[in-house]
Amino acid sequence: MRDAQPQAIHLQDYRAPDYWLDATELEFDLHEDHTRVDSRLTFRRNSAAAADAPLLLNGQGLELLSIHLNGTLLDAQDYQLDEESLTITTVPAEFVLEVSVRIDPAANTALEGLYRSGGMYCTQCEAEGFRRITYYPDRPDVMSVFTTHINADAEQYPVLLSNGNKVADTTEGGRRRVTWHDPHKKPAYLFALVAGDLLVKEDQFTTMSGRNVTLQIFVEPRNIDKTEYALDALKRSMRWDEEVYGREYDLDIFMIVAVDDFNMGAMENKGLNIFNSSCVLANPATATDTAYQRIEAIVAHEYFHNWSGNRVTCRDWFQLSLKEGFTVFRDACFSADMHSATVKRIEDANIMRTVQFAEDSGPMAHPVQPDSFIEISNFYTVTIYEKGAEVVGMLHKILGKEGFRKGTDLYFERHDGQAVTIHDFVQALQDANKVDLTLFKRWYKQAGTPVVQVESHYDATAQQLHLTLRQHCPDTPGQSNKLPMWIPVQLGLIGSNGDDLPVQVSPANAWTEASQVLHLTESEQTFVFSGLAEEPRLSLLRDFSAPVKVDFEQSDEDLLFLLQHDSDGFNRWDAGQRLMLRWIDRARAGRFRLAAAEQQALSALLADTQLDPAMVAYLLNLPSEAYIAEFSAVIDPLAIHSARRQVQQALAVALASDFAACYQRLHSTAPYQPQPAAMAARSLKNLALSYWVKSSAEGMEQARRQYQQADNMTDQMAALVALVNSGERVQAEALLADFWQRWQHDPLVVNQWLAVQAGSAEFGTVEQVQALLQHEAFDWRNPNKVRSVLGAFANQSLVNFHRADGAGYDLLTDAVLKLNDSNPQIAARLLTPLTRWQRLVPAAGQVMKARLQRIKEHGSLSKDVYEVVSKSLI
Numbered sequence: 001m002r003d004a005q006p007q008a009i010h011l012q013d014y015r016a017p018d019y020w021l022d023a024t025e026l027e028f029d030l031h032e033d034h035t036r037v038d039s040r041l042t043f044r045r046n047s048a049a050a051a052d053a054p055l056l057l058n059g060q061g062l063e064l065l066s067i068h069l070n071g072t073l074l075d076a077q078d079y080q081l082d083e084e085s086l087t088i089t090t091v092p093a094e095f096v097l098e099v100s101v102r103i104d105p106a107a108n109t110a111l112e113g114l115y116r117s118g119g120m121y122c123t124q125c126e127a128e129g130f131r132r133i134t135y136y137p138d139r140p141d142v143m144s145v146f147t148t149h150i151n152a153d154a155e156q157y158p159v160l161l162s163n164g165n166k167v168a169d170t171t172e173g174g175r176r177r178v179t180w181h182d183p184h185k186k187p188a189y190l191f192a193l194v195a196g197d198l199l200v201k202e203d204q205f206t207t208m209s210g211r212n213v214t215l216q217i218f219v220e221p222r223n224i225d226k227t228e229y230a231l232d233a234l235k236r237s238m239r240w241d242e243e244v245y246g247r248e249y250d251l252d253i254f255m256i257v258a259v260d261d262f263n264m265g266a267m268e269n270k271g272l273n274i275f276n277s278s279c280v281l282a283n284p285a286t287a288t289d290t291a292y293q294r295i296e297a298i299v300a301h302e303y304f305h306n307w308s309g310n311r312v313t314c315r316d317w318f319q320l321s322l323k324e325g326f327t328v329f330r331d332a333c334f335s336a337d338m339h340s341a342t343v344k345r346i347e348d349a350n351i352m353r354t355v356q357f358a359e360d361s362g363p364m365a366h367p368v369q370p371d372s373f374i375e376i377s378n379f380y381t382v383t384i385y386e387k388g389a390e391v392v393g394m395l396h397k398i399l400g401k402e403g404f405r406k407g408t409d410l411y412f413e414r415h416d417g418q419a420v421t422i423h424d425f426v427q428a429l430q431d432a433n434k435v436d437l438t439l440f441k442r443w444y445k446q447a448g449t450p451v452v453q454v455e456s457h458y459d460a461t462a463q464q465l466h467l468t469l470r471q472h473c474p475d476t477p478g479q480s481n482k483l484p485m486w487i488p489v490q491l492g493l494i495g496s497n498g499d500d501l502p503v504q505v506s507p508a509n510a511w512t513e514a515s516q517v518l519h520l521t522e523s524e525q526t527f528v529f530s531g532l533a534e535e536p537r538l539s540l541l542r543d544f545s546a547p548v549k550v551d552f553e554q555s556d557e558d559l560l561f562l563l564q565h566d567s568d569g570f571n572r573w574d575a576g577q578r579l580m581l582r583w584i585d586r587a588r589a590g591r592f593r594l595a596a597a598e599q600q601a602l603s604a605l606l607a608d609t610q611l612d613p614a615m616v617a618y619l620l621n622l623p624s625e626a627y628i629a630e631f632s633a634v635i636d637p638l639a640i641h642s643a644r645r646q647v648q649q650a651l652a653v654a655l656a657s658d659f660a661a662c663y664q665r666l667h668s669t670a671p672y673q674p675q676p677a678a679m680a681a682r683s684l685k686n687l688a689l690s691y692w693v694k695s696s697a698e699g700m701e702q703a704r705r706q707y708q709q710a711d712n713m714t715d716q717m718a719a720l721v722a723l724v725n726s727g728e729r730v731q732a733e734a735l736l737a738d739f740w741q742r743w744q745h746d747p748l749v750v751n752q753w754l755a756v757q758a759g760s761a762e763f764g765t766v767e768q769v770q771a772l773l774q775h776e777a778f779d780w781r782n783p784n785k786v787r788s789v790l791g792a793f794a795n796q797s798l799v800n801f802h803r804a805d806g807a808g809y810d811l812l813t814d815a816v817l818k819l820n821d822s823n824p825q826i827a828a829r830l831l832t833p834l835t836r837w838q839r840l841v842p843a844a845g846q847v848m849k850a851r852l853q854r855i856k857e858h859g860s861l862s863k864d865v866y867e868v869v870s871k872s873l874i
């Protein structure tokens with residue numbers, strides 16, 4: 001909270017720190033009503049700094065008890081203290097500073113710094129949480145060796161953890177004192193501390209050089225039967241990083257702790273990852289396949305950070321995508337290797353097209369390397385993470401698998417132990433491959449989604465195809481007249497028999513044969529393909545080879561052909577989605593009819609036992625409302641909803657027997673296994689069920705049976721969702737009530753139950769969501785509950801959120817203002833749907849804007865919420 005207007009911080013103002021910090025020694029004394037933190041910091045002046053440079057430390061919400069400089073107590077004239085910092089005017093070139101503060105973790109509802117979650121203490125220091133623990137140079141380019149002593153009641157907190165290795169453990173007078181030492185230098189954002197009454201599940205891993213590593217997952221006792229899968233995923237991640245990147249783990253112990261109250265998914269603290277319990281705990285009865293896959297991906301993500309983030313870290317927070325974009329790319333490749341690469345690509349493109357493209361065309365649009373921010377927490381975005389990963393993926397396509405590996409080897413070798421920039425990353429890839437990536441770097445600097453316009457012309461006499469590609473990137477806040485980007489366009493030319501034709505293209509240097517990529521680097525280029533005896537069908541942007549929009553007129557027949565025959569699974573899906581968007585458009589205009597050829601094609605896909613069922617499930621899945629919205633010039637949520645419903649119903653009826661047959665073929669009574677093939681089969685089976693319930697009583701009956709008989713949450717939840725969305729209200733209500741009865745004791749399952757209701761058109765009305773907020777299961781202090789109810793409502797239950805009288809917007813506005821005081825990070829994030837007001841039909845857009853205004857006029861806004869509303873109202 002503040003009085004003056006928060007100021008933006010700019011990348012161009014970056015200056016190296018005046019003082020380095022060689023050693024950090026911390027003593028925590030945990031008590032029920034407060035915690036005392038004593039620090040002993042060994043500083044050394046940076047040779048580049050002036051001799052009289054003052055020492056600047058960050059600090060927020062701390063009660064300062066004392067400061068000693070080289071053993072001498074300082075008094076108030078020796079330093080300046082304000083809301084956010086402590087400045088010591090005069091310090092020698094080398095000195096030891098000892099600072100004592102008092103904090104109140106139990107009152108910390110922002111969940112940054114040291115806080116209580118249930119009966120335990122834990123920390124979240126990224127990005128700037130450490131300054132809520134003690135006064136400190138809280139910036140990632142200040143790296144230090146940490147020694148941490150934790151004192152606490154021995155009985156109440158038998159588990160006391162911090163980074164590195166445990167080096168001492170004593171108990172005296174009922175107080176336990178444990179000391180941890182982390183030999184690796186690290187910035188404060190990677191510090192972690194945990195104290196609690198936890199159980200541990202343990203395993204071992206032998207690294208490629210033969211070292212033995214102890215793996216531990218700490219959980220509250222009731223969750224001890226939910227740790228197996230994360231441990232398994234951890235071991236697979238460790239092996240994968242050795243095999244694919246040559247990266248070995250570097251401590252003797254690797255710990256994961258699950259906590260219930262957590263703002264984000266998880267955190268890669270050195271040797272001591274802390275996880276939102278929803279991103280690590282699973283057993284078959286309580287977690288869906290989707291949750292299993294999310295856990296696998298996040299465990300891998302945090303583990304991979306040990307190299308891409310911890311060993312090599314960020315110089316400043318403008319470089320956040322250096323670690324996040326790269327690490328998301330790494331975890332995406334891991335997931336692709338564990339399951340289906342095509343399906344993973346479809347999922348990622350879906351997120352890009354719905355969430356990231358929306359961000360990139362809205363008021364919060366920012367480059368992958370932003371040039372300014374007010375509150376860094378607002379920049380943990382799909383642009384930094386997912387678009388950042390896409391940009392790394394393009395580098396992978398451009399350099400090829402081996403060239404990319406040479407580049408990352410050089411990057412890790414050159415920068416191990418350093419805090420570096422995105423430029424350093426690209427430079428290493430460039431130096432290892434002797435290519436010029438100057439032009440490519442525009443991807444990091446320019447916001448917005450480029451549009452590639454395509455024109456093709458076949459010349460039968462010359463047996464040539466002329467392909468003209470034009471690119472332009474729309475203006476975004478603070479950026480106009482953008483320069484052309486280097487866009488790798490993976491493509492194929494398909495003959496009438498469905499086979500790929502050989503590509504001979506001029507200019508030849510625009511084509512990379514190994515990756516089948518055409519390099520578009522100018523605002524307009526024409527490429528000539530020769531030796532084509534027939535006019536080929538074009539398959540463009542295969543594998544979603546660049547995060548761009550493609551504007552290319554292809555006939556319904558062409559799209560249907562691609563859906564059936566493209567050798568690139570991603571483009572089969574993409575062609576199907578483009579076709580379905582047309583159906584939905586036609587349904588809006590009251591003239592949708594499923595053509596016989598289309599029906600046959602879908603029916604054949606459902607019956608095709610050679611294809612990966614997980615891919616078929618995506619091929620048959622209609623684009624979500626959010627996806628349709630993003631492909632609409634002006635967003636009309638009601639029209640989108642009813643048109644999509646019509647098409648869904650038409651498919652359900654036309655393909656009723658195909659869905660039933662597909663369901664019966666795949667339904668299995670074998671015990672649940674969280675294995676890729678079984679997951680894939682369940683995804684198609686449950687997709688079939690979701691349609692089947694819409695066409696027949698038999699389908700409904702089967703869904704009810706599946707709900708009752710399932711031995712696993714995937715099938716139980718899928719049946720529940722199918723019934724909730726079937727329109728059979730009475731039955732759905734009965735099952736929702738039954739589900740609560742069965743699962744009220746398990747908060748992670750209850751979260752799913754809340755989200756199913758709040759995110760549905762039927763059960764997510766404003767009144768029902770208000771009731772959920774009053775339900776005993778709800779808790780404003782728990783971010784997972786807030787996301788399950790309010791997040792699901794505003795992002796998925798679009799017809800209700802955008803209700804014409806503005807009641808949906810009011811509901812969200814009130815929630816944002818409430819959370820603004822207790823948890824600003826979550827408040828700002830919840831606000832996102834309102835920031836899209838300019839894309840909505842004007843009647844709705846104006847009401848949304850008025851709500852943003854109301855928030856802006858509210859008295860004391862956090863930096864987080866202030867930044868989002870003020871930028872959205874420009």
Ligand code: ARG
Pocket residue numbers: 124126127263264266267268301302305324377380
């Ligand atoms: N670095 C974490 C990750 O792996 C995210 C932590 C973000 N925390 C925050 N308070 N913004 O993605």
Ligand code: ZN
Pocket residue numbers: 301305323324327
């Ligand atoms: Zn990360």
